[in-house]
Amino acid sequence: MLVYKNEMRIGPKDDRSHRKIPFTLHRPYKGLQIAFSYTPKQTAVEIAGIGETAADNLITVSLACEDDYIGAYHNPNPEQVLRIAGDASSPGFIRYPVRAGAWELQLAMHAVLSEVLIELAVEVFG
Amino acid sequence: MRYVPVETHAHTLHSDGSFTFEALVEQAKTFGYAGLMLTDHNTRSAAEGYRGDFPVLGGEEWTTFYGHLLVAGDAGNTDWRTLLPENIDTVLRQLKVNGAVTGMAHPFATGWPFCTGCRWEFPVTDWDAVGYIEIWNRDEPQEQQASEDAFGLWLAKLKEGYRIAVSAGRDWHRPEKSGRLPAVSYLGMQDIVSAEAIRKAMAKGNLYITLGPTLGYRLQQGERSLYLGDVMEQAPVMLEAQIGKTEIEALLQRPVSHVVFRLLNNETVLKESADHALQWEGVPAPGYLRLEAAGEVSSQICRYLISSPIYVR
Secondary structure (H helix, E strand, O other): OEEEEEEEEEOHHHOOOEEEEEEEEOOOEOEEEEEEEEEOOEEEEEEOOOEEEEEEOEEEEEEEEOOEEEEEEOOOOOEEEEEEEOOOOOOOEOOOOEOOEEEEEEEEEEEOOOOEEEEEEEEEEO | OEEEEEEEEEOOOOOOOOOOHHHHHHHHHHHOOOEEEEEEEOOOHHHOOOOOOOOEEEEEEEEOOOOEEEEEOOOOOOOHHHOOHHHHHHHHHHHHHOOOEEEEOOOEOOOOOOOOOOEOOOOOOOHHHOOEEEEEEOEOHHHOHHHHHHHHHHHHHHHOOOOOEEEEEOOEOOOOOOOOOEOEEEEEEOOOOOHHHHHHHHHHOOEEEEOOOEEEEEEEEOOEEEOOOOEEOOOOEEEEEEEEOOOOHHHHHOOEEEEEEEEEEOOEEEEEEOOOEEEEEEOOOOEEEEEEEEEEEOOEEEEEEEEOOEEEO
């Protein structure tokens, strides 16, 4: 079941900020899947004393359920599929039963150096 | 007290490293470390459920927009996303109360936009809460200006009266390029090496850093033996210290030609020796004592061993 799906257009004004995406699950599920991507990964920036050079946009996903921090995947891959479940989770996330309650995904905009398109979808299953 | 090599800054594929957790532990054993601090970016998932014999202190590298903070040894229930420039002192103090050891990672690395937060920008005012400064980061730190800058920051804060240890972190993400060697942190252990013993040594500042050679010392104040990180009274002390050969085979590839061994008290040299040993007896001034050794490494004269301080009330 799709819980959240959105395309976000962000830019340098969003650089070094967190975007909170809360959602509620009304019953437990076997697993949760986050499909996350952004483009472009690399862009050109003007640096004083260096001139124009290439640098990477970097956005990461972290996840919490109520007061429990479940993890983050701090990795430069701009296309990620992240799974959470009680018996196994993707690297970066602890094993965690997908329970009913208030969940929150956060996007950490570590570097947003150009206009960036983010695609994000959260699904639960089982 | 014996000092053992422990890697204090390491990553896996649970963040942006290429090691599995198991491969990291195997690499650490092979290199000759006695233990490891696991510090993936913003997660502790790699060591979840770990019950192995090799001591691993769980932690993470809080990879924030304004600095990278190494946090280990606590329950991990403080959320890195709450750390902001306006609450850095409060959060550092709270982490300490929670049993965490904390350290500034690579404070003078290149930062935004190439590596956001890699350069420390948090406006710390309570430097006692920092814990330690990773003055040597990655391989061949003696070649990096960032190491000198971090060393300068550490000395400046010691001179202001703060109590801060030093660390060397390999910031181990993957095998280094051939021929590139790390520095090593040696941590003081009372008996067996364990995750808790690593936590205690880091929390106390009972460690020294080296490009290879080891440090042995005996510091006595009356009947009391003193160790790095201890606080002592201003009273007569007797020190005997020696530099030994590296115990780590890989580090033999980077020969160190000894030049000088020093005991410093608030940066005043109390004793200097061209030998690998020194002795000193006297009453130090209030502040701190520390040991360092310099020598020729790859045709460059540099510090090759730096101890965390012992503090004098």
